[in-house]
Amino acid sequence: MKSCLVYLAVLFPLLSGCMTHRHMGAAEGDHNVLTGGPVTGTRLSDLPPPVRNTLRKRVASGEVADIDRQNMGGQVVYKISFTDPGKNPALYISENGKIIQTDR
DSSP states (O other): HHHHHHHHHHHHHHHHHHOOOOOOOOOOOOSOOOEESSSSSSGGSSHHHHHHHHHHOOOOOOOOEEEEEETTTTTTEEEESSSSSSOOOOOOEEESSSEEEOOO
């Protein structure tokens, strides 16, 4: 009987950890806002506030696949790609939040 309890005490935390699932990149209570984003490299939280604000206004519920910091014509531009490019084409947004270009 004791050995059964020991096995349960060891296995329960392992099994309960395997049963929980959380979408990578999504924040708790993340309703109708941008989710996802890369695990490494530039993340949503790394973007300047004007860029984040533009993203929220333009694509409130898109899931970010990749963020690429680029230099275009001497200015820093963030290329934001989405997991569903047919619905949300990539956006190129300057540091001040202005949309420079889209992949549409």
